[in-house]
Amino acid sequence: MQQGQPSPVRTASPARMSQDEFPFTQEASSSSLPGSSLPPSTPKSTCFTSSSPSALNRSISLFGATGDEIQRHVEDQKSFGDKRETLVSALDSTTGLVKGLAAFNQEKWTIHYPHQLGLTTTAAAPNALQRGTSSPPATSPAKGARPSAVRRSASMFAEEPAEESSRPAPQRSYSTAEGPVKPTAPVDAPPVHPLSILSLDLKLGHPTAPTANLPALLPSLSLATLSQLLSRRLTSAVGHIGQLRQRVTDTNSRILVTGDLNAGKSTLVNALLRREVMPSDQQPCTTVFCEVLDASAWNEGKEELHAVRDVEKYDAADRSTFDAFDLSQVLEVQDMEESPYQIVKAYVHDARAPAEESNEPNPSFIKNGLVSISLIDAPGLNRDTLSTTALFARQSEIDVIVFVVSAENHFTLSAKEFLWNASREKAYVFIVVNKWAGIRDKARCMRVVGEQIKQLSPATWKARQELVHFVDAAEVVDDETEEEIKSSEEEATSFDHLEQSLRSFVLLKRTTSKLAPAKHYLLNLLADLSTLASTNVIAASDELAEALRQLQRVKPIHERLAAQRDEVEEGVDRVEESVVEVVRSATWSRLERAMGYVSQGQVVPPQEATPTSLAGAESLKAPTELPEFPGVMGLWEWASEVKATLVRALEAEVRSAEDEARGETVEGVKKVQDGLGEKYLSTANAGEQGSEEVKEGEKKAERVFRPEVMFAKRRRGLGRLAARGQSTGLGLGSTAVGLSNSFSATDFEVTMFDLLDLQRLYAHGNRLRGKKAITDGEDGVETSAILGLGLGSLGMVGSRVIGIKGTMDSLTRIMEMLGSEKARKWAGPVLGVLTVGFVAYIIVDLPRAVPRNIGRKLQASLSSSLDSSSTATPPITFPSAHSDRIAKETRKVLRLAGWDLRERFRAALERSEKERKEVEATVEKAEGALKFLGEFVEKVEKEETRVEEVAV
Template identity: 35%
Template sequence: MSSKRSLRRNSAPSMDDSYFNPSLGSSSSSSSNMFSSMETSFQQQKSPVPSPSTSNNAARTHQHRLNAAQEQRTYRDSCQRLISHIHSVVGICEDLKAANKDKFPIFYPMQQKPTITRSQTLEPSSSSSSQILEAVRRSSVTQTGPLEQQQRRGGVGRLPQELNILSLDLKVGHSSTDLSSLESKSIANLLNDRFDQSLSHLSKLQARIADTSSKVLVTGDLNAGKSTFVNALLKREILPADQQPCTNVFCEVLDAMLNDGLEQVHAIPAVELYNRLDPNTYHVVEMRHLYKVITEDYEHYKMLKIYANDARTTQESLLHNGVVDIALIDSPGLNTDSVKTTAVFARQEEIDVVVFVVSAENHFTLSGKEFLWTAANEKTHIFIVVNRFDSIRDKDRCKRLILEQIRQLSPATYADAEDLVHFVSAGSVDLEPGSRKLDAPDFARLEQRLRAFVLENRTKSKLMPAKNYLVNLLLDINVLSEANAKKSSDAYAQATMELEQDLPAYQHLLRVRDRLLEQVEKVAEQAVSSVQMHAHNRLNQAVEHVGSAIGRTIEYPGILLIWQYAQDIADSMVQTLLDQVRQEEQHARQETAVCLERLHSMGTENMGTYDMAADVSKMCVKNRERRVVISVETTDFFDLVLDDKLSGAALSFGAAAMVGGRMLGFKDAVSSIWSVSNLMSNQGGNLRRWVVPIVGVASVGFLVYVVSDMRSAVERKLVKKFKQAVRDTGYVQAQSHRIARESRKVLRVEGWEIQNRIQKAIENKEQKRSETEQVALVSKETAEYFASILSKSGLILEKVEMIQTDTTYSTLKETA
C-alpha cells in the first residue's frame, strides 16, 4: 500500500521527499540566494542507507541527487556568468552607439542575403514536410561544439560580412532598399536603432535570467481541454472548464506562498504596471466569480493572476516543488481570433516551457501548426499533450498520424517523443478534495516527465536563448569591428602614403614661391627703374632744347602783337614739354607691356595657363594735364642786363686805340689828343650848345635799339623763366617718378596675381595635406578603437561560448 501511495498524485520513484528540500518551497527574490540555498541543501542531505530490498532504488536516488546538485551548481554558475557577460556586452553596445553617433560613424559592410520564402500555412504534404523539417533544423537552437566555435572564430561556416542581429534590411513594399544609396548618416541612425533594440532585448534577457521562477505556457487549439489539463495538474478545479470555449484571457496560476499564503485572483488591466504590493494596479476577484470574469468580463483585463494553495508535498506538487517556482499559464485558444492568437505568439517568447494541448479528435489545426513553427525558432523541444485520448477507438492509428505531424513540425520533439508526447485524458483525473484515487498510469507518467522537463528547461529557456543571442550579437559586433578596423587601417595607410608622395611636391612649391616671387620683384623693379631713368633723361633734354623750336613753330607778328607773341612762346614751351611727357608715358606702356609678358610667362611656367590680370591701357590715365605754368610780365620784354654789351664796347675801343697807335705812332697820337683837349677847352661854350641834341639823339637811338631787340629779349627771358620754373617745381623728377609709379602699379598687379595664385596653390596643398593628416589621424584612432572593440568582443565571445548550457535531461530520465 505504501508503494502504491508513492505513485499516487504524480509521485515518481526516483524523486522522494528527501530529494526536494521543503524549506525552499517559498520564492526567493534573488537568484543567487536560491542557488546558494539549493546547493547547501544538496550538500547537507545524506545518502540513505541502502537495504537489501531497496539497494537499486537507493543507489539510483543517490545518483540522481548528485546529478541534480551538480546541475544546480552549473546552472547557478552559468546564470552568474551570463549576467556578467550581458553587462559587458551592454557596455560595448552603448560604447558603439555613442561612438557611432558622435566620433566614429560605423561603416556598414554591404551584404547580399539569399531570398527565403516560407509558407504561411503548413500542409501535411511530403514536399512541404521536407522543407519544414529542413527549415526547423536550420533554425533549431543547438549547443555549439568546439568545431563550430572554432569555425565561428575563424570565419568558417559564416560569410565574413554576414550579419544577423545588426543586419539592416530596409523594405519598401515588397522590394528591399539598396543600402549603398543611403548616406552614411542615415546608415548610422539605422545602426543606432539596431543597438537600441539589442540593448532592450539584452535587458529583457538579463531580467529573465535573474528571475528564479519558471513559466509554463499551456496553449493549444480552441476547445482542446487546456483548462481541464491545468486543473488536472493542480488536482483542483480552479479554472472553469466547459464543453464550449470559455478561456478568453491569460490565466496565470501561481503558488499562494508568493502572495503571503493568501488565495486570491488579481485581475490586471495593464500587465506592465502590475505590482502585487500595489492594490491600485489590479482588482481582487473572488474565486467564485472567476468563471464570470473569464467568460464575460474578460475585455476589461489583460491577465488574471490566480494565487492558489497546493497542500501536496514537494514531491507531488508542481507549483512548489522545492527547486524552482513554477507558474502555469492557461492561454486562450489559438484560433479564437487573430488578436488572441498573436498575443499567444508573443507570450511564448517569455516562457520557459511550452505545453501544447491538442485534441486527439481533431489533431493539429493550421493555427497549431503555425504556432509550432514559430515556437521551434527558439525552443527545440515542446511538451505535447494529446488530450481526450480515451474517446478514440483506433488509438494506434491516432498515435501514428499525430506523431507523423509532430515529426514534420518539430523534429527534436519527435526524437524524444517517448518523454515529450503523451496521450492522456485529463478529464478522467479525480479532482475531489481529499480523494485517494490513483491517477491513470499515463497521466502519472506525464506529470513525472513534465516535472523533469520543467527543471531541465530552465537552462534551455533562460540560458540558451541568452547565450545564442549573445553569440550572434558578438559575432555581428566582431564583423562590424573587423570591417571598420580594416577599412580604417587601409584609409590610414592610404593617407600616409599620399602624404609621403605629396611631400616633395609641397616642398617644391614652397621653393618655387620664394624663388619666383623674388624673381618677379627683381624683374619688375628693373623695368620700373629703366622707365624712370628714360623719362628723366628725355624730359631734361626737352627742357634744355625748349627754345630751339620757337622760331620754327611760332611766327613773329610784329611789335604791335609782341605780347601775344610772348604768350604763344610760353604756351609753346609748356606744350612741348607736355608732349614729351606723353611720349614718355607711351614708352613706359611699351616697356611695361614687355615686362608684363615676361612676368606672365614666368607665372604660367610654374602655375599653368591663366589670364593676365594687369592691363597697361589703364596706365597713366590720371594727372595727364599737369603743366608748368609761367606768366608773361612787362619786364619779360626788356633785357636790361648790359654787362655783355659794355664789355664788348670797351674791348672794341681798346683794340682800335692799339691799332691806331701802331699806325700813327705813339707821339703823334699823344699830340693829337693834347690838341683836341685844348680845342675843346677853348670852344667850351660851343659844346654846351650841342649837349641836348646829342642826348636826344642818343636816347632815340637807345630806344630804337631796345625796340628792335624786344623779340630776342622776350624769347631769352621766357626761356630762362621756363627753365627756372621747371627746376623750381621739380617737374622732371615728379613726372618721371609718376610714370615709374604707374608702371610699378601695373606690374604689381601682375605680381600680386602671381603671388596670390602661388599662395592659393600652397594653401590648397596645405589644406589637402591637413585634411589627409586629419583622415590619417581619425583613421588611426578609429582603427585602434575598433581593434579594441574587436579584442573585447572576441574575448567575451570565447567566454560566452564556454558557458555550459546543455542539460542533464537524459540523466534525469535514466535515473527516473
C-alpha cells in the first residue's frame, strides 16, 4: 500500500464507527435476520463522512467481510451440513418409529387417545409412567414444558393462545364431554400436552362443526374408530416426513438475479462466477432467462448452453429436450428476435471451484461443496417482462431474489412494483446497488436508495447489514485476474461481503425453509408419539393390573374344574349304580315276596315301609283280602274275581315297587343335581363373572325332573301287568326302553281245572303211590293218575272232614290192595266211596283250592311267558323282569340327570377355560404393549434430544 493513500479499510474498524454516522441507522436487535443462525453482524457502520471519492471508495470496503467473517461463513456451511445430516437421520428414524407405532396399533394394541383415559395437561403431576413398567418412559418436566412454538401448530381440542412463548402450557382437559374444562385426571396422571400432528381432524365429516364443540365428539367415538383415524394420521405423517426429507436433502438452490434494464445483472452474475459468461452491454441484451449451473454437477462436466423450449420436458441427459450451443454463443442465443426458448441453461465451470469433487466448503459460488447454487439471470424489468419475472420469482425453488439496482438510476417504477410484490411473498430480498464506484455523493445516494428500500421492503431494510450491498460488479469482473483472485481472498472486499452474505443467506434460507420446518415437524411429531406412548403405557399398565387380578381369580377355578372332571364322571356313575342297585334289589325282593303270596292264592300283606304314591302318580289300592266264597252256585264268577284280585295284588305291588323306585330316583337325582351339582358347579359359578341374565338363561335351559311321570305309560287295565315296559314316560323327554319280554296275566282263562286242586291231589296221590308228581301242562290224565287223584281227594276229604289221619292211611293201604287179585272184588264199592270222597272234597276244598290254583296258574302263566329266553342266562322271573325294567327306568332318569350335570360341568369348564385364555391373552398383550411402548418412548426421547440439539 502506498504512502498518502487513504487509510485501509480495516483501520476504519466498524466498532469504532458511530451508529449515528451511518445514514441507515441500525435498529436495535435487528442486526441479523430473524431466526438466523448467523451471529449478529458486528455493527459495521459505513460512515461516509469524507466527501473525497477515493476515501469513499476505500470506505466501501467496510462492507467487505473480514477473515473472521469468512471463517464464520465457512463454519456456517459446515454446521449446515451437520444439521442436515442429523435431521435426515432423525427423519429416517422417526419414519421407522411412526411405522412401528402404526403396525403396533393395527396388529397388537389399539392405541388410546389421552382423553380416553381422562388425562389432562397437568404439568405438575408426578409421572405416572413409573408405575406398571420396569423401564418407565418418563417424560421429563423439561420436555413437558417444551417451547410452545413447537406446539403452536395444532391442538387436539382447542386453539392454543398464540402468544405463549415462555409460559407453561395451559391446563387443558381431555375429557370435555360436558363442555366446561375440568380436571378429570387421577392425581398421579402424567403431564400430557395436547397432540398436534396426530390430533384428530374431527372437522372431517363435520364441516360445519365449530372447533370449540369438537371435544364433545370425542367420547362418542369408539376406541376402534379412534385407532383407525390415528392410523390414517400416522400414514400421512410418514408421507409428510418423506416430503420433508426430499426438501432437506435437496442440494439445489436457485438465486434469481433481476432488476432494471442495464442495472448490471449480467455483470453481477459474471462477477460471482469470476468470469465473463453472460453478455453485458450498454444495450439491453438479456432477453431470455438464463440459468448458470455448475457443469460438473449437472452436465457431466461439459460446458455448453442448453436452450430449452419447454421447461417441463427438459432433461439435461436428453438432447431432444433442448438445443445445444457452445458457451460462447450465449449472445447469439440471447439476441434472437422472438426467442423460441423459455430458458437457457448455461453449464459452466467456476474458476474458483476445486478441480476434484469435494464436499469441503470452498470459495466457489456455484460449486461450494455444500449447496449447488444456480444463478438465474433475468431479462431487465420493463412492462413486458415484469409479470413473467414476478411469476418466476414466486417459484418455490427460488431461494433468494437478488435485486440489482443501478446506483445511477435508483428504482424505476417497474422495479418498485416488482420489489413491492416480491417482498410481500419472500419477505427478504437481496438488494445490490451496483455501479457504486461511479457515484460521487455516495452518502446522498445511500440515503435516497435507503429510503426507497425502507418503503418497498421493510423486512429487507431491517436486515440491511446482510441484505443491502453497494458494489461495483464491473470492477470485480474487469480486475480479477488469476492473481487478483488470490489476493482478493486475502483482502476482503465489499463484493466478498456480498458474496458471503449471499451464500450464508442461501444456507440460512435453506435452514429456515427446509431444516426448520423439518425440525419443528419432527419435534411436534415426536412429542405426540411420546404423549401417545405414555398415555398407552398407563392404559396398558391398568389393563395388565386388571388382567392379572382376573387371572388370579380365573386360573385356580379353571385348574380346579379341570382336576374335577374325572371326579364328576365317577361321582355321577357312582350315584347311578348305587341307586339302580338299591331299586333293583328292593323291587325284586318285593315282587318275589308278592309272588310267594299270590302263588299260594293269597293277597299280599302290606310291607311296613311301603311308600305312598307321589302326587300325580297313578295310584292303585292293593286288595287286602280275597273275595268271599259265595257258595258253589257263584263259583265261576268268584273264581274270576279271585283271579282279578290276585292280579291286582300283584299289580299293586308292582306299583309300590315303582313308587319305591321313584322315591329312590328322586333321591338319586337330588344327589346328582344338588349334591354333586352344588359340590362341583358352585366352584365354577363362584368364579363366573357372567351376567345374572346369562345364569338365569342357563337355569331355564336345565331339565326339570318330574318323578310322577316315571312309569306313567304302563299298560292300563287290571288284566295286564304292565310288564311290556313300553314307554314309561319318565318326564325327561326320553324314549322309554321296552322290555323284550311280555307278561300277560289275562292270557289265561279260569278253567274247570282251576276250580280243583288237581295238582295237589295228583301230587298227593303220587306220593301215596311213590311216583313222581306230574308236571304242569300235561293234558292227558292216566288211569293211575285218576286213581291217585281219587285217593288223594278221598284222603284229603277224609282227613279234613273226618279228621282221622289214620283213616287216610288205612284207605291208602286198601287202595294199594286193589292191585292184587284179592282186592279186585273190592273195587266196585271202593270206587263208589272214592267218587263220594272226591265230590265231597271238591265241595269242601273249593274256597281254598281255587285261589291257590289260580295263584299257581298265574305264577305259571307269568313264568311261562318268560321261559322262551335263553337258558344260558339266569331264568327271567316276574320279579327279575320287573326289577330290571324299573331299574332300567331309574337308570335312564339318573343318566339324564347325570348327563345334565356333566353338560353343565363341561360348559362351566369350557367357559372357565375360555375366560382364562382370554385373560391370559390380555396379560400377554398388555405385557407386550408395555415392552414395546417402553422401548418406543426411549427411542422417541433419544430422537427428541437429537433433534432439539439441531439449532435452526
